[in-house]
Amino acid sequence: MTGWAVLLRAVNVGGTGKLPMAELKALCEEQGLAQVRTYIASGNVVFASDRSEKDLRSSIEAALFARYEKKFGVLVRSAAELAGLAAQNPWPDRPGNRVVAIFVDGPLTLDGVTGLRDEVIALGARAIYVDYREGMADTRLRIPCAKLGTARNMNTVKKLAAMAGDLK
Numbered sequence: 432m433t434g435w436a437v438l439l440r441a442v443n444v445g446g447t448g449k450l451p452m453a454e455l456k457a458l459c460e461e462q463g464l465a466q467v468r469t470y471i472a473s474g475n476v477v478f479a480s481d482r483s484e485k486d487l488r489s490s491i492e493a494a495l496f497a498r499y500e501k502k503f504g505v506l507v508r509s510a511a512e513l514a515g516l517a518a519q520n521p522w523p524d525r526p527g528n529r530v531v532a533i534f535v536d537g538p539l540t541l542d543g544v545t546g547l548r549d550e551v552i553a554l555g556a557r558a559i560y561v562d563y564r565e566g567m568a569d570t571r572l573r574i575p576c577a578k579l580g581t582a583r584n585m586n587t588v589k590k591l592a593a594m595a596g597d598l599k
Contacts, residue, residue: 432465432479433509434595437491438534439474440504440581450474450499458494466598474503475583475591477510479598484509506534506581510595512557517589521553522562527586529566532558535580546571 437459442450452469455476459467464478464487480487488507495503508516522530532555539554550572551562559577563570583591 432481432599434477434479434598435464435484435487435510436475436477436508436513436591436595437487438506438508438581438583438591439476439495440506440579442474442503450503452476454498458498459491462490462494468594470591470594471587473583474581475587477591477595477598504579504581506536508534508557510592510598513588513592514596516555516558517585517592519555520585521555521560522551525562527589528584529564530560530562530585531567531582532560532585532588533574533577533580533582534558535577537576537579540576541574543573543575545573548572 439450452472455474456467456469459476459478464480467476467478469476484507488505492503492505516532520530535557539559541552541554544552548571549564550570551564553560559574561572
């Protein structure tokens with residue numbers, strides 16, 4: 432079995448996309464996923480499965496839509512991919528809560544980026560790294576290719592990689 436993480440977009444952030452993590456865990460268990468665990472209340476769930484990434488994404492998307500009649504952005508990454516992404520962080524000495532990985536399933540490009548101030552951006556494998564330097568509170572940064580992606584800070588990425596990596 433492979434350890435996997437699902438990252439939902441715009442869940443329990445700023446009063447939108449309410450989804451209790453106990454319900455997300457139960458939904459994943461109903462999909463036949465093993466050793467399901469959630470992490471913080473922002474749409475992170477890890478589990479073990481022999482199914483493909485594509486199959487996992489489509490079945491979880493369908494189950495969420497069937498239950499809530501709403502589309503959720505669902506991004507799926509293996510434990511190995513998460514660990515690799517954490518290891519390739521271009522700014523490993525920066526605070527983990529200031530550097531984020533924006534997970535994107537489509538083509539990665541920095542074309543059309545606007546609002547760049549003191550943030551620093553780098554492209555990774557299926558993710559865009561952003562060092563927010565002094566924090567995200569006042570950012571005006573817009574990255575068009577990340578519109579359907581979801582961001583997690585490096586502390587969360589490392590924790591999810593470890594949690595998913597522990598699953599057999």
